Amino acid sequence: MTDIYKLYPKDRITLREVGLRDGLQMVTQYPSTAGKQEWMKQEYASGIRHFELGSYLPKDRYPMFADIDDLTATIDALPGAHAAALVPNLRGAKNGFASGVAELQCVVSASEAHNEANLNCSQETTLRQIGDIVAQRDAMENGPIIGVGLAMSFGCSISGHVAPKSVLDLAEKCYAMGIDIVSIADTVGYAGPHQVAHLTTEMQRLAGDKHFGVHLHDTRGMGLANAAAAMGQGARVLDASLGGLGGCPAALNATGNIVMEDLVFLCETSGFETGVDLEALISVRRILDREMPQEPLYGSLAKAGLPKAYPYSAEPQNT
Amino acid sequence: MTDIYKLYPKDRITLREVGLRDGLQMVTQYPSTAGKQEWMKQEYASGIRHFELGSYLPKDRYPMFADIDDLTATIDALPGAHAAALVPNLRGAKNGFASGVAELQCVVSASEAHNEANLNCSQETTLRQIGDIVAQRDAMENGPIIGVGLAMSFGCSISGHVAPKSVLDLAEKCYAMGIDIVSIADTVGYAGPHQVAHLTTEMQRLAGDKHFGVHLHDTRGMGLANAAAAMGQGARVLDASLGGLGGCPAALNATGNIVMEDLVFLCETSGFETGVDLEALISVRRILDREMPQEPLYGSLAKAGLPKAYPYSAEPQNT
Numbered sequence: 001m002t003d004i005y006k007l008y009p010k011d012r013i014t015l016r017e018v019g020l021r022d023g024l025q026m027v028t029q030y031p032s033t034a035g036k037q038e039w040m041k042q043e044y045a046s047g048i049r050h051f052e053l054g055s056y057l058p059k060d061r062y063p064m065f066a067d068i069d070d071l072t073a074t075i076d077a078l079p080g081a082h083a084a085a086l087v088p089n090l091r092g093a094k095n096g097f098a099s100g101v102a103e104l105q106c107v108v109s110a111s112e113a114h115n116e117a118n119l120n121c122s123q124e125t126t127l128r129q130i131g132d133i134v135a136q137r138d139a140m141e142n143g144p145i146i147g148v149g150l151a152m153s154f155g156c157s158i159s160g161h162v163a164p165k166s167v168l169d170l171a172e173k174c175y176a177m178g179i180d181i182v183s184i185a186d187t188v189g190y191a192g193p194h195q196v197a198h199l200t201t202e203m204q205r206l207a208g209d210k211h212f213g214v215h216l217h218d219t220r221g222m223g224l225a226n227a228a229a230a231m232g233q234g235a236r237v238l239d240a241s242l243g244g245l246g247g248c249p250a251a252l253n254a255t256g257n258i259v260m261e262d263l264v265f266l267c268e269t270s271g272f273e274t275g276v277d278l279e280a281l282i283s284v285r286r287i288l289d290r291e292m293p294q295e296p297l298y299g300s301l302a303k304a305g306l307p308k309a310y311p312y313s314a315e316p317q318n319t
Numbered sequence: 320m321t322d323i324y325k326l327y328p329k330d331r332i333t334l335r336e337v338g339l340r341d342g343l344q345m346v347t348q349y350p351s352t353a354g355k356q357e358w359m360k361q362e363y364a365s366g367i368r369h370f371e372l373g374s375y376l377p378k379d380r381y382p383m384f385a386d387i388d389d390l391t392a393t394i395d396a397l398p399g400a401h402a403a404a405l406v407p408n409l410r411g412a413k414n415g416f417a418s419g420v421a422e423l424q425c426v427v428s429a430s431e432a433h434n435e436a437n438l439n440c441s442q443e444t445t446l447r448q449i450g451d452i453v454a455q456r457d458a459m460e461n462g463p464i465i466g467v468g469l470a471m472s473f474g475c476s477i478s479g480h481v482a483p484k485s486v487l488d489l490a491e492k493c494y495a496m497g498i499d500i501v502s503i504a505d506t507v508g509y510a511g512p513h514q515v516a517h518l519t520t521e522m523q524r525l526a527g528d529k530h531f532g533v534h535l536h537d538t539r540g541m542g543l544a545n546a547a548a549a550m551g552q553g554a555r556v557l558d559a560s561l562g563g564l565g566g567c568p569a570a571l572n573a574t575g576n577i578v579m580e581d582l583v584f585l586c587e588t589s590g591f592e593t594g595v596d597l598e599a600l601i602s603v604r605r606i607l608d609r610e611m612p613q614e615p616l617y618g619s620l621a622k623a624g625l626p627k628a629y630p631y632s633a634e635p636q637n638t
Contacts, residue, residue: 160628189619190626192588193547220626221581221619222588225544228512254623262540269511269541300508300540304573307509307539309479
């Protein structure tokens with residue numbers, strides 16, 4: 001199995017580009033395979049190493065993910081790049097295992113009502129399926145990393161409040177069944193930084209040596225404040241998408257994923273080195289503009305430009 | 320003199336609406352006096368109590384501020400409401416004293432180059448003028464509170480890096496000459512939360528029992544993360560504008576002030592009670608849309624709506 005400590009080093013921030021999956025989940029217009037490949041290659045060149053490529057879903061209903069195996073091959077050819085893909089069910093896992101993708105992402109919702117609505121079964125059934133996927137992986141000689149995203153970890157658009165304890169119980173079950181990385185997800189952008197700091201602290205305690213991630217949406221403008229709160233409490237794996245591509249499943253026309261460019265700026269100004277060339281990253285937006293001219297792109301840094309004298313590290317801040 | 324501890328209670332957050340001044344600083348289209356009055360009254364009804372009304376500038380060149388005395392009278396008629404106005408120079412202060420406005424705001428830049436460019440004189444000259452204004456106020460029987468905003472406290476679009484020490488030295492001089500409240504301002508939106516937390520901690524230490532404020536812009540998407548960082552380190556007075564009205568003087572088309580609605584949401588989800596009815600606050604945006612149809616309004620909460628089961632306090636978060 002891939003060495004997870006090498007892919008997700010504990011002593012630095014890992015930024016995962018999820019625009020190719022979460023960003024394209026609800027669009028009607030999507031980039032060509034060549035466009036996606038150019039996007040990934042240029043974002044890789046700017047310094048990003050982790051890419052979620054798509055989801056193993058029926059190609060006729062989800063044509064935006066039909067080229068997932070081509071994209072996996074593209075990432076595999078880039079030294080140090082890491083591909084992940086969403087598996088919505090056992091069939092998806094079978095495709096994932098066959099593709100040789102380095103990481104499979106499963107989903108269970110922290111809200112029973114949302115799990116029923118989204119996956120058409122109970123949390124218990126979903127957990128059992130995830131257990132089966134882990135068992136299949138364990139029987140392989142060189143199986144992928146398996147992650148789980150806990151949707152609605154900060155509140156649910158169907159049932160409202162989600163108790164942190166129910167999130168932590170699910171996370172504990174996932175780790176116990178052999179999941180390598182568990183991510184808490186603010187699927188509909190309900191959280192504020194206080195709540196994020198609290199749950200991150202608990203996740204950090206629960207995870208111990210294991211890995212956890214934080215998947216934030218900017219639906220209510222708290223995305224970067226929440227990211228800062230998460231990093232402040234030990235989160236080292238964060239998801240984002242270039243230009244904030246993607247919407248919110250529960251609020252039409254609202255923003256979705258936090259903006260990768262702004263997140264990199266947050267990290268760099270917070271003393272977390274990302275290795276990302278921000279100017280180069282911003283310029284990758286041109287590919288999205290060209291390939292998906294009707295999709296709005298978000299992000300303040302791309303509009304305002306970098307501050308004068310950035311990076312600040314050239315001049316000491318604390319004098 | 321007005322009791323500043325009553326106007327700016329140390330044990331809760333004070334949110335200052337600066338859209339009527341900072342928000343209108345660079346516009347060509349601005350609300351009618353009646354529109355401004357309706358805006359203030361409705362925002363007051365939603366729970367906001369502090370309003371910066373304009374600037375004492377020549378009426379022919381700054382017609383958007385020509386009605387400042389009318390607006391002062393409107394605020395004075397609202398129980399518990401507090402009016403502040405910018406005074407760019409000694410003549411402005413004279414008008415301010417005559418108007419009876421409760422608080423005058425002076426400005427000095429933390430960057431010498433920007434002070435020269437903005438105020439056409441050295442920091443030393445500006446400080447001397449501020450000292451004169453304080454002396455005039457002290458000679459009055461019931462003079463206004465006097466505040467100072469330290470522009471470019473987190474970096475300057477002309478000279479780049481601004482040393483925290485130079486900001487703190489200026490703040491110390493201001494307090495020493497009798498200034499009641501000193502605000503650190505991220506005029507061009509250069510700061511990240513790490514930098515804001517650091518300078519806020521130092522300001523808190525320097526201010527002691529005195530008051531300080533934090534004026535943030537969202538130019539590079541860090542506005543709310545910075546607000547969270549400031550509040551986390553003891554800041555209790557924050558500026559914002561409805562719909563994020565206002566631009567950035569150094570980046571055309573970029574966003575300016577942090578969005579009041581989103582800031583209220585940040586406060587409430589962080590355990591800082593604001594007393595603001597968020598739905599009512601959001602509905603005030605209609606007045607701006609009507610009065611200034613060409614001005615873009617920002618803010619995520621107004622687009623996405625409040626989360627289900629908000630306010631969360633109805634259900635305990637930590638279970």
